[in-house]
Amino acid sequence: MIGLWSVPLLFALPLALGILSLLVAPAWRARLIFIGLPLLVAASLDVLAGLATAGPQVYRLGDWIAPLGINLVVDGLAVGMILMTTLVASLSALYARVYLRDHPPASSFFWPLLWFLWAGMNGIWLAEDIFNLYVGLEVMGLAAVGMVALRATPQALAAAMRYLLAALLGSLAYLLGVALLYGAYGTLSMAGLQEAATNNATTQVALALIILGLLLKTALFPLHAWLPPAHGGALTPVSALLSALVIKGSFYILMRLWLVLGPEVTPELTAQLLGVLGAGAVFFGGWMAWRQHHLKQLVAYSTVAQIGYLFLFFPLVTNTSPEAARLAWDGTLMMLVAHALAKAALFLSAGNLILAVGSPQISHLVGISRFRPMSLFSFGLAGVSLMGLPPSGGFTAKWLLLHSAILSGQWWWLIVLFLGGLLSAAYIFKVFRMSFREGPQIDRSVTPPLTLDVVALVLAASAIVIGLFAHLPLHWLRMGSMLGMG
């Protein structure tokens, strides 16, 4: 068993750093990333190496036996999410270290929250039982709410409060579902549920509660109202973390549970309904994004739209051929990872543009292309992936989903994929049209520190590169997956 020392480290280390950063003087808090980031990168790579050599495995924390001990699952999906988190969160942390110099009160609390957020996310990716998923959701959710409130303006506080109320309601619905499942089957582990779960009224009520709770936390249309003010109004590195990673946590749980319960339990009607809501999200989110006047609100509504694509997973894997289901799995995960990279890049480069012109209004971007070509280039690269143009990750994802839809005979999802792409193009080009227009409004711009531009560019470039070399990550992500493919 190579490399297993790093599995518990993935959430123990961020927790320890979170507590440590509260103990040290505020000036030292940011510097802890120089210890934390290399260690977390090493641990993530070690877990990947362990997966590549030894295959998927279950890790028993402290060698205690479940249900009193905690089992961690180290399969392709979990490792893929861990690597995505490490990449996006590390780069966002580097960005934040520079960005937060102008926000001293916020910066002293950003760092502990970042580590707790990280611990919660890694806890979710690794958890094998539905109760520890709940604990992970709460740790992640509470840290995220704290991050939204960092700006401490009335708008930010209202957004944080609304976010908190939605998150609390969502997790209680999820918890009640967990209670029903435990009462019915006496097990919390995914493997145990996979064996025991049958199609009866208790399971269906529990499933409905869990789905509703997780949809609220994932902000699927029409339960998305809390997302744009929270993501759009937060400090820029916070927006990137929340939009790229946090909403994926609850989606990940839903995806895993759906596959664990299997086609005997998961109703096809619900799958189609989730797909329809996803389509609604793509259209409504895209339309609303196009109508925004604030740059970061536009990007936040773009997240509402992109969440919709993820939910095409459910109709495409439920009662379809194994080949279609496999393509849907690949496509959804590629979409998830590509969106994480592209959205983080989009938020960070939007933040750079806002720093440059000193205004969040899109109309004030007139003429900025002459001054900040690099920020705009990152924004464009990330936009290419969001629109789904080749050769980006977003394109590969949509291509796989499109094939899956054709194979399973559900042609109506093609309309969603095409129109969604057009809508994304509309709102991305809205920003570009402003930037390239020559106008009298601006004859100078503030130059943001180089680190900020470089981080955004690296993220945007990875969103493109992952589309070019998609076969390798997809191969890893398939390892030990519940769709029964090697």
Place this chain on the structure above:
Amino acid sequence: MSGAISGYMVFAWSGVLLFGLGLFGFIAHRHLLRRLLAFNIMGSGAFLVLVGLAQDGRGVDPVPHAMVITGIVVAVASTALALVVFRRWYRASGRTDLPEDT
């Protein structure tokens, strides 16, 4: 046996009732403190279901107890965070509720 089952089920059904009452309060009220209290009632309901349902004819099960203790810790932390955000919001805006969505 059936007596024991119905005895435990009383807890589970009370839990469902509490959860429902809490949910109603959470949606019906606008004052943030009331909504927070309603959230705590919902949480208690969920915990009762967790313990009551699991005791159903299988003897005493320690796992739900461990879960409920964890759940209570989470609820306390959430409530504390909500109170801090609420206080800051009240000081900044003078309001006890959230502005309506536009």
